[in-house]
Amino acid sequence: xxxxxxxxxxxxxxxxxxxxxxxxxxxxxxxxxxxxxxxxxxxxxxxxxxxxxxxxxxxxxxxxxxxxxxxxxxxxxxxxxxxxxxxxxxxxxxxxxxxxxxxxxxxxxxxxxxxxxxxxxxxxxxxxxxxxxxxxxxxxxxxxxxxxxxxxxxxxxxxxxxxxxxxxxxxxxxxxxxxxxxxxxxxxxxxxxxxxxxxxxxxxxxxxxxxxxxxxxxxxxxxxxxxxxxxxxxxxxxxxxxxxxxxxxxxxxxxxxxxxxxxxxxxxxxxxxxxxxxxxxxxxxxxxxxxxxxxxxxxxxxxxxxxxxxx
Amino acid sequence: xxxxxxxxxxxxxxxxxxxxxxxxxxxxxxxxxxxxxxxxxxxxxxxxxxxxxxxxxxxxxxxxxxxxxxxxxxxxxxxxxxxxxxxxxxxxxxxxxxxxxxxxxxxxxxxxxxxxxxxxxxxxxxxxxxxxxxxxxxxxxxxxxxxxxxxxxxxxxxxxxxxxxxxxxxxxxxxxxxxxxxxxxxxxxxxxxxxxxxxxxxxxxxxxxxxxxxxxxxxxxxxxxxxxxxxxxxxxxxxxxxxxxxxxxxxxxxxxxxxxxxxxxxxxxxxxxxxxxxxxxxxxxxxxxxxxxxxxxxxxxxxxxxxxxxx
Numbered sequence: 001x002x003x004x005x006x007x008x009x010x011x012x013x014x015x016x017x018x019x020x021x022x023x024x025x026x027x028x029x030x031x032x033x034x035x036x037x038x039x040x041x042x043x044x045x046x047x048x049x050x051x052x053x054x055x056x057x058x059x060x061x062x063x064x065x066x067x068x069x070x071x072x073x074x075x076x077x078x079x080x081x082x083x084x085x086x087x088x089x090x091x092x093x094x095x096x097x098x099x100x101x102x103x104x105x106x107x108x109x110x111x112x113x114x115x116x117x118x119x120x121x122x123x124x125x126x127x128x129x130x131x132x133x134x135x136x137x138x139x140x141x142x143x144x145x146x147x148x149x150x151x152x153x154x155x156x157x158x159x160x161x162x163x164x165x166x167x168x169x170x171x172x173x174x175x176x177x178x179x180x181x182x183x184x185x186x187x188x189x190x191x192x193x194x195x196x197x198x199x200x201x202x203x204x205x206x207x208x209x210x211x212x213x214x215x216x217x218x219x220x221x222x223x224x225x226x227x228x229x230x231x232x233x234x235x236x237x238x239x240x241x242x243x244x245x246x247x248x249x250x251x252x253x254x255x256x257x258x259x260x261x262x263x264x265x266x267x268x269x270x271x272x273x274x275x276x277x278x279x280x281x282x283x284x285x286x287x288x289x290x291x292x293x294x295x296x297x298x299x300x301x302x303x304x305x306x307x308x309x310x311x
Numbered sequence: 312x313x314x315x316x317x318x319x320x321x322x323x324x325x326x327x328x329x330x331x332x333x334x335x336x337x338x339x340x341x342x343x344x345x346x347x348x349x350x351x352x353x354x355x356x357x358x359x360x361x362x363x364x365x366x367x368x369x370x371x372x373x374x375x376x377x378x379x380x381x382x383x384x385x386x387x388x389x390x391x392x393x394x395x396x397x398x399x400x401x402x403x404x405x406x407x408x409x410x411x412x413x414x415x416x417x418x419x420x421x422x423x424x425x426x427x428x429x430x431x432x433x434x435x436x437x438x439x440x441x442x443x444x445x446x447x448x449x450x451x452x453x454x455x456x457x458x459x460x461x462x463x464x465x466x467x468x469x470x471x472x473x474x475x476x477x478x479x480x481x482x483x484x485x486x487x488x489x490x491x492x493x494x495x496x497x498x499x500x501x502x503x504x505x506x507x508x509x510x511x512x513x514x515x516x517x518x519x520x521x522x523x524x525x526x527x528x529x530x531x532x533x534x535x536x537x538x539x540x541x542x543x544x545x546x547x548x549x550x551x552x553x554x555x556x557x558x559x560x561x562x563x564x565x566x567x568x569x570x571x572x573x574x575x576x577x578x579x580x581x582x583x584x585x586x587x588x589x590x591x592x593x594x595x596x597x598x599x600x601x602x603x604x605x606x607x608x609x610x611x612x613x614x615x616x617x618x619x620x621x622x
Binding site: 026094095096097190191192193211213214215217224225226227228229231232233234235263266267270303304306307308309310311 | 337405406407408501502503504522524525526528535536537538539540542543544545546574577578581614615617618619620621622
C-alpha cells in the first residue's frame with residue numbers, strides 16, 4: 001500500500017509457506033483455499049507496514065491468489081514458481097478449535113524451497129522467519145544486510161529434530177513467537193512464567209507465547225504481560241491465527257516511529273490480537289483480505305476499551 | 312473491619328466450607344493448614360466489604376484460626392462447632408498447577424452441615440453460595456430477606472448428581488462463578504463464547520468463567536470480556552484461587568456505590584484477579600491474611616496499568 005516497488009528499511013520481509021489448505025471445522029469447510037504462514041502474516045501486517053514475501057508455489061497456483069496479494073499491496077516479486085504442485089495441507093479442527101487433526105500434508109514444491117533474497121529483500125528493516133526449517137531460517141538471516149528487527153516462529157517438529165540449529169537462531173532474534181505447548185516442549189518448564197523466563201534465557205530480546213483463544217503473553221527483560229483474545233462471536237476457522245498475530249505485531253512495531261519500549265510492545269500485542277480476531281472469522285484469508293481501515297480502527301478501539309479499567 | 316457486629320445491607324454473607332488442607336506442590340507442602348471456600352472468599356472480600364461466614368468446624372478446629380478470621384474483621388458468629396473432626400482435604404498439584412490429585416477427603420462434620428441463618432445473616436445485602444450441595448444453596452437462599460446480590464459457585468459433582476436443583480438455583484442468581492471445564496460439562500458447549508452464552512440462558516444475570524492462570528471471562532447481556540491473570544512471579548499454591556477471585560469480585564461489587572453496569576463488573580473482575588494473584592503466592596491463607604492496604608493498592612495500579620494500551 002505504502003509502496004509497491006523498491007526496497008526500504010521500513011519493509012518487512014516474510015519468509016514462509018504459501019499453501020492450498022483444505023480445512024474442516026464445526027462451521028463448515030474450505031477446499032484448496034489460499035493459506036500458508038507467509039500469506040496470513042502478510043495480509044495481517046500490510047495495513048501497518050509494507051510487506052515483501054519470499055516463498056514458493058507450484059505451476060498449479062491459481063493466478064487469482066497472486067492478484068489478491070498484489071492488489072492488497074503485498075510485494076510478491078520473491079514468490080517463486082517451481083515446476084510441480086503447490087504445498088497442500090488438509091486438516092480437521094476439534095469443536096473447541098484447540099486441536100487439529102492433519103488429514104493430509106503434501107510438501108510438493110515446498111520441499112525444494114531455498115530462499116534466495118534479492119537486493120531489495122536484503123535491505124528490509126524487519127524480518128519475519130515463519131515456521132520453516134531452522135537451517136533455512138539461519139540461511140535467510142545471513143543474507144540480510146543490517147536488519148533492524150528479526151523475528152521467528154517455530155514448531156514441535158523443529159524443536160525435536162533440529163534443536164541445535166533452532167537454539168543458534170534464537171540467540172540472534174529480537175522476537176520469538178511460539179505456541180504455549182511448544183514453548184513447554186522447548187524449555188521443559190511447566191508454569192507460564194517459568195517458561196517465559198526460560199525462553200528469554202535462550203537469547204531472544206522478547207518472547208511472545210501464543211495461547212489460542214486464551215490470548216498471548218509477552219516476556220521481556222524482567223517484565224511480563226498477558227493479553228486476552230478479542231471476544232469473537234463466531235469463530236469459523238483458526239488456521240493462520242498465529243501468523244496473523246505475528247503479522248499484526250510485526251506490522252505495528254515496524255511501522256511505529258516511537259521509541260521501542262514495553263508500552264510499544266504491548267501495543268504490538270494488541271494489534272496482533274486484533275488481526276488474529278479478524279482472521280478467525282472466516283475460512284482462508286477472506287476476512288483479512290477484505291478488511292477496511294474503518295473496521296480495523298473500530299475493533300482496535302473496542303479491544304482497547306474492553307481492557308481499560310477505570311479507577 | 313468496617314463493622315464487627317450487627318447486620319447490614321452492606322454485608323456479604325458467605326456460606327461454604329471451612330477446612331484443614333494438606334497440600335503438596337512443586338514449591339513445597341502445607342499440613343492441615345487453614346482452608347475452605349468460605350475462608351478464602353472472606354479473606355479476599357474483607358478489604359472491600361464487611362463479611363459474615365456461615366460454616367461448620369469440628370471440636371479439633373484450632374482456636375488460632377478463629378482468631379485469624381476475627382482479627383481481620385470477618386464476622387464468625389455463624390461459624391458453628393459440631394462434635395467431631397473438621398473437614399479435611401489432601402491433594403497434590405501437577406507442576407503447572409492445572410490439575411490436582413486428591414489424596415484424601417474426609418467430610419467429617421461438614422457432612423452434617425445445615426446452614427441456619429440468624430436475623431443479621433438474613434439481612435445481608437449480598438450472598439455468596441460457595442460450592443456446596445445445591446439443595447443447601449437453595450435452602451440458604453430461601454432464608455434470605457430481600458438479598459440484593461446473590462451469587463454461587465458449583466462443581467462437577469453437583470452438575471452430574473444434582474443438575475435439576477442446580478438449574479433451579481441458577482434461575483435466581485445474579486452471578487454464577489464456574490470453572491471453564493465445569494462450564495463445558497454443564498452446557499455441553501465447546502467454544503468459550505458459546506459456553507458463556509449457554510450459561511446466561513440458564514438464568515444468571517452475569518456469568519464468570521474461571522480459567523486458572525489464563526484469567527477469567529465475564530458474560531453479561533450480549534457483552535463479553537476476558538481478563539488475564541496477574542503475572543505472578545512465583546506461584547506457590549493455587550488452592551482457593553477461585554474463591555479468592557469470587558471474594559474480590561463480590562467485595563468490590565457489594566462495596567461500590569456506583570451504578571451497577573458492565574464497567575463496574577469489569578472492575579470487580581480486576582479485583583477478583585488481584586485477590587487471586589495474592590492468594591497463589593503462599594500456602595493456605597498466609598498471603599491474603601497478611602495483606603496491607605498499600606500492597607493491595609500497589610498491585611491494583613500495576614494490574615490496571617498493565618492492561619492499559621495507549622492510543
